[in-house]
Amino acid sequence: MKQIENRKLFVLPYLLILGAAVLRLTVSHPYNLVPIFSCLLFFGASRPKRELPIPLLLLIGVDIFLTTHQYGFPLTAGHVVTWAWYLAIALLGAGMLRSSISMPRVVGASLLASVSFFLVSNFTVWAEWGMYAKTLGGLGACYIAALPFFRNSLVSETAFSLLIFGLAKYSEAFKPLRRMQDARS
Numbered sequence: 001m002k003q004i005e006n007r008k009l010f011v012l013p014y015l016l017i018l019g020a021a022v023l024r025l026t027v028s029h030p031y032n033l034v035p036i037f038s039c040l041l042f043f044g045a046s047r048p049k050r051e052l053p054i055p056l057l058l059l060i061g062v063d064i065f066l067t068t069h070q071y072g073f074p075l076t077a078g079h080v081v082t083w084a085w086y087l088a089i090a091l092l093g094a095g096m097l098r099s100s101i102s103m104p105r106v107v108g109a110s111l112l113a114s115v116s117f118f119l120v121s122n123f124t125v126w127a128e129w130g131m132y133a134k135t136l137g138g139l140g141a142c143y144i145a146a147l148p149f150f151r152n153s154l155v156s157e158t159a160f161s162l163l164i165f166g167l168a169k170y171s172e173a174f175k176p177l178r179r180m181q182d183a184r185s
Contacts, residue, residue, distance in 0.1 A: 012046070012168070013039075013042055013043040013046045013047050013055075014043075014054070014055075016038075016039040016042055016043070016164065017039050017040070017043055017054075017055040017058060017059070018058070019039075020034060020035055020036050020038075020039045020059075021058050021059060021062045023035075024036070024062050024066065025062060025065070025066070033152055033153075033156045034156070035156060035157060035160035035161075035164070036059065036086070036157075037089050037110065037113040037114060037117070037157045037161075038110065038157050038160035038161040038163075038164055039055070039160075039164070040055065040059075040086060040089045040090045040093060040113075041089060041090070041092065041093035041097060041106075041109050041110065041113060041161055041165075042093060042161075042164050042165060042168070043055050043090055043093065044089070044090035044091060044092065044093025044094040044095075044097070044098070045093040045094060045096075045097035045098045045101065045165075046098075046168070049091070049094055052087065052090050052091075052094075055086075055090065056083065056086055056087055056090070059083075059086055060083050060086075063079060063082065063083070064079075067079065076128055077124075077128060078121070078124040078125065078128050078129075081120060081121065081124045082121060082124075085116070085117050085120060085121070088116070089113045089117070092109055092112060092113060093109060096108070096109045096112075097109055097165070101165055101168075101169055103162065103166075106161050106162055106165045106166075107158060107161070107162065109161070110157050110158045110161035110162075111154070111158065113157065114150070114153055114154045114157045114158070115154075117153075118143075118146065118150045118153070118154075122142050122143050122146045123139070123142075125142055125146075126138060126139045126142040
């Protein structure tokens with residue numbers, strides 16, 4: 001029985017990352033309603049750090065495909081910043097959520113992931129692309145233009161984080177009950 005439970009715990013983070021990647025590839029996701037950070041936080045919290053390259057490589061592959069084939073844009077240094085933030089978010093999950101999972105910790109990690117990504121990624125857009133003046137006002141305009149995406153991403157990532165970690169914790173709470181029921185059968 002323990003081996004089956006371990007296998008389920010092994011598979012779930014991978015299924016979530018794969019699901020998020022497929023969602024990005026197949027579904028129109030206006031306003032950033034894709035739980036990439038939630039899945040990375042969960043993966044980091046539930047899998048060893050040595051396995052982090054697997055979801056990172058999957059997400060990098062999706063980003064490369066979408067950028068170059070779907071949208072027809074070149075890859076830039078901004079993509080490397082995004083990929084570095086994927087790693088940072090997975091490490092945040094490993095550091096902040098591996099030892100103790102609680103609602104405040106999950107919300108805090110989710111907010112930290114979303115806010116930090118918003119600040120860094122939009123700074124990169126401002127610095128890299130010629131869309132905004134290279135002034136403080138141009139940087140402010142860049143952040144203001146991204147606020148609708150940020151709001152939805154913040155709500156989506158927080159809700160998905162609570163859902164994913166809550167369901168995982170809820171299912172853990174019923175393991176002793178399942179063991180008792182299996183023993184009676």
